[in-house]
Structures are given as structure tokens and as C-alpha cells.
Amino acid sequence: MRKYIHIALGIVFACSSCRDIVVENTLQNVFEVFWTTMNEYYVYFEEKGVDWDSMYVACAPRARQVRTDAELLSLLHEMIIPLRDEHVAIGTDDTVVYSKRVRYSSENKEYYSPYLGALNSVREAKDIWGESWDDGWDEVCWLVSGDYVQQCSPDGKRCPYKFTNERSMILLFVMDDFYGYDLSTTLNNYKKVLVQYLQKEFPILNHKKGIVLDLRANKGGYGENVCNFVSCFYTGKKDLFYSYFKEDAAHSAMENKFVTSMAGSGLVDENIPVMLLVDRYTYSAANLCAFIMADLPNVTLIGERTGGGGGGRHDVSLPNGWVLSYTESKFYSMDDMDMELGVEPDIYVPYDEELEKNGDVLFERAVGCIDSILLNHDPQYR
Numbered sequence: 001m002r003k004y005i006h007i008a009l010g011i012v013f014a015c016s017s018c019r020d021i022v023v024e025n026t027l028q029n030v031f032e033v034f035w036t037t038m039n040e041y042y043v044y045f046e047e048k049g050v051d052w053d054s055m056y057v058a059c060a061p062r063a064r065q066v067r068t069d070a071e072l073l074s075l076l077h078e079m080i081i082p083l084r085d086e087h088v089a090i091g092t093d094d095t096v097v098y099s100k101r102v103r104y105s106s107e108n109k110e111y112y113s114p115y116l117g118a119l120n121s122v123r124e125a126k127d128i129w130g131e132s133w134d135d136g137w138d139e140v141c142w143l144v145s146g147d148y149v150q151q152c153s154p155d156g157k158r159c160p161y162k163f164t165n166e167r168s169m170i171l172l173f174v175m176d177d178f179y180g181y182d183l184s185t186t187l188n189n190y191k192k193v194l195v196q197y198l199q200k201e202f203p204i205l206n207h208k209k210g211i212v213l214d215l216r217a218n219k220g221g222y223g224e225n226v227c228n229f230v231s232c233f234y235t236g237k238k239d240l241f242y243s244y245f246k247e248d249a250a251h252s253a254m255e256n257k258f259v260t261s262m263a264g265s266g267l268v269d270e271n272i273p274v275m276l277l278v279d280r281y282t283y284s285a286a287n288l289c290a291f292i293m294a295d296l297p298n299v300t301l302i303g304e305r306t307g308g309g310g311g312g313r314h315d316v317s318l319p320n321g322w323v324l325s326y327t328e329s330k331f332y333s334m335d336d337m338d339m340e341l342g343v344e345p346d347i348y349v350p351y352d353e354e355l356e357k358n359g360d361v362l363f364e365r366a367v368g369c370i371d372s373i374l375l376n377h378d379p380q381y382r
Contacts, residue, residue, distance in 0.1 A: 031076070038052065039052055041246055042088070043330050044083065047338070077097040084100045088327065170367060175289075178222055178226050179225070198229075208272075209273075210374075216279045226288050227262050237261055238261060239260070242331075244256065271298065273370050273374075274298055275369055277363070278305075278343075280304050280342075283306070287343070291337065303351075303362050308342040311330050
């Protein structure tokens with residue numbers, strides 16, 4: 001695997017074109033380090049149709065004329081916009097500029113689901129859990145089953161909310177993101193928490209008829225969390241996806257194929273229908289989840305093509321302390337689909353603002369699909 005790069009003021013910038021050169025903190029050197037880092041390690045120039053060498057020819061003279069940080073940041077931002085890649089960004093002490101800013105539909109799921117919309121008043125009453133309501137746990141997931149909604153955290157805290165749900169054997173599982181739960185712990189500790197949490201919750205949540213998994217407006221997170229989550233839905237060892245990293249500065253030099261595999265826990269019976277709700281805001285790690293889940297025989301994707309974000313992101317520091325983020329690897333499904341382009345759903349249902357005012361269209365479509373599957377395979381539901 002490629003070596004990670006670390007750039008800091010007053011140390012050597014380790015790249016093939018400027019090895020053994022001390023990089024000073026000047027505006028022009030920041031530009032050069034930025035361009036060279038992207039040139040040697042960014043992986044999607046060809047797919048994005050961006051000629052990075054021509055970009056240098058056009059922008060290097062302008063970089064020599066900049067006099068302030070603001071002018072330089074504006075120039076670098078202009079250079080990354082054509083990449084249309086949310087994983088590419090430049091962060092300063094007080095701002096972040098993106099190549100592409102995905103406008104997530106909502107910070108939480110009440111935008112979509114009438115069931116979770118009922119939780120608005122509960123979320124505002126923060127004295128339910130005291131300070132713990134704001135500790136990040138409420139951003140993990142929501143589970144709807146039987147006659148109640150519950151938001152659970154791995155430490156056992158719950159917030160139930162009563163509502164009427166005649167579909168008591170269908171579990172609505174809303175994943176807001178795939179980030180960690182407690183940033184004070186290491187990734188190796190908290191990446192397993194989700195599975196441990198589900199191992200405790202799934203047996204007591206009624207999902208005999210099926211599961212509706214909602215990944216709409218899920219902005220992503222950690223790939224390790226995705227793999228652990230998906231492993232609940234199959235048994236035996238399974239190849240989930242593969243990735244490529246660049247080996248040298250050539251933009252097409254993608255070598256060293258790495259296959260990610262994981263043994264499944266079979267927490268969810270493979271005969272239970274799973275409807276996966278996706279949209280254009282299903283991005284990054286959520287996009288990865290959609291690709292992997294689409295390969296399972298009992299999973300049906302419903303909604304819009306996912307938003308892409310098909311690679312691993314890496315962060316480096318520029319000489320002035322700014323942080324450059326870029327896509328360092330390409331992810332592919334096991335049937336060789338480039339995840340950067342997103343995945344098409346099995347059932348295409350575009351978002352319609354007017355229709356959504358009357359209820360959750362995708363959820364109703366998912367329930368209809370589950371009912372249809374059960375009618376065709378199990379006489380007791382006729």
C-alpha cells in the first residue's frame with residue numbers, strides 16, 4: 001500500500017518531484033505543494049475529465065501574483081471545483097472549501113418519514129436524557145418496530161415514542177451516518193460497537209415480514225463501520241468490494257488490487273426481504289453500503305441513483321497548516337462497477353416534493369414490495 005504523506009512547515013516534502021527540498025511557508029510554495037500532491041496522489045482526474053497539467057499552466061502564473069491567504073484560497077478552490085468530488089476539500093482555521101458540496105436533504109429523517117417526524121417535539125425536549133441527548137448518540141440510527149419508535153445508543157439509553165403502526169412486523173431502520181460513536185476512543189474500539197448494538201436489539205425488534213433500511217441523506221462515515229454493519233445480513237465469508245491505490249505520479253497508474261472480505265454474522269435471516277431506500281444524497285460510505293447490499297439476493301434498492309463518492313479519502317497538511325483532503329483510492333464492486341459513479345436502484349422512484357407532502361412515498365413503495373413478496377411466497381399472508 002502507498003506510503004502516507006505528511007507535510008508540515010519546515011520539514012521535507014516527501015514526493016518524487018521535490019524530494020530533499022525544504023518547503024518554506026510562502027504562498028507560492030503552498031500552491032506548488034498543493035498542485036504536486038494532487039498530481040501524484042489524486043485518483044480521478046481521467047474520470048472527471050480534468051487536465052491537471054493544463055491547470056498548472058493556467059494557474060501557476062496567477063499563483064505568483066497572489067498576496068494574501070484569501071487570494072490563494074480562492075485560486076485553489078477554483079482549481080478543485082471542476083473535479084466535482086466532495087472528498088476533495090481545503091480546510092483553514094476558520095473555513096472549508098469543497099470541490100463539490102452535497103446538499104443533504106435534511107440533518108435528520110423527519111424530512112422524509114412521518115413516523116420519525118413525530119419525534120420533533122421529543123428531540124426539542126432535551127431534558128429527557130439530560131446532556132446525553134447532545135453527545136452524538138442521537139445521530140446513529142432510529143429503529144421503528146411495532147407500536148413505538150425508539151432511538152437507542154450502545155450504552156443502553158432509549159427514547160421511546162408511541163405512534164400507530166399497523167405494519168407491526170416491518171422494521172424501519174434509519175441510518176443517519178456511518179461515523180463512530182465516541183471520538184475519545186480509537187476506531188478499532190468503536191467500529192465494532194454498531195454490530196454489538198444490533199446483536200442486542202435485533203432479537204427483540206419484530207421484523208418477521210421484512211426490513212426497510214433508510215440510507216437517504218446518509219452522508220457517509222467509516223468504511224469499517226459499513227463492513228461491520230453489512231456483515232449482519234449474510235453468513236459465511238464474503239468478498240465485499242475491492243480498491244486500487246496509485247503507485248506513481250502517472251494519473252492512470254492504479255495497481256495493487258486489495259479485496260475487502262468479511263465473515264457474516266447472519267444476524268438477519270437471508271430469507272427476510274430487505275428494502276434499501278437511497279437517493280442522490282446517499283454518499284461516500286453510505287454509497288459503499290448500497291453497493292455491497294445490492295449484491296445480496298434478498299435486498300432491493302428503491303429510490304434514485306446514489307450520489308457516489310467511491311473512494312477512500314486522505315488528509316495532508318500544507319506548509320501553512322491548511323489541510324488538503326483528496327480521494328486516494330478507487331472502490332469497485334465485485335462485479336467491477338466504479339463506485340464513484342453511484343449505483344442505480346432496482347426500482348427507480350425520483351423525489352417529488354409535492355408527493356412527499358402527503359407521506360413517505362419510498363417507504364410506502366417499500367412496504368408494497370414486501371407485501372408482494374410475501375403474497376407470492378407465503379400463503380399465510382394471502
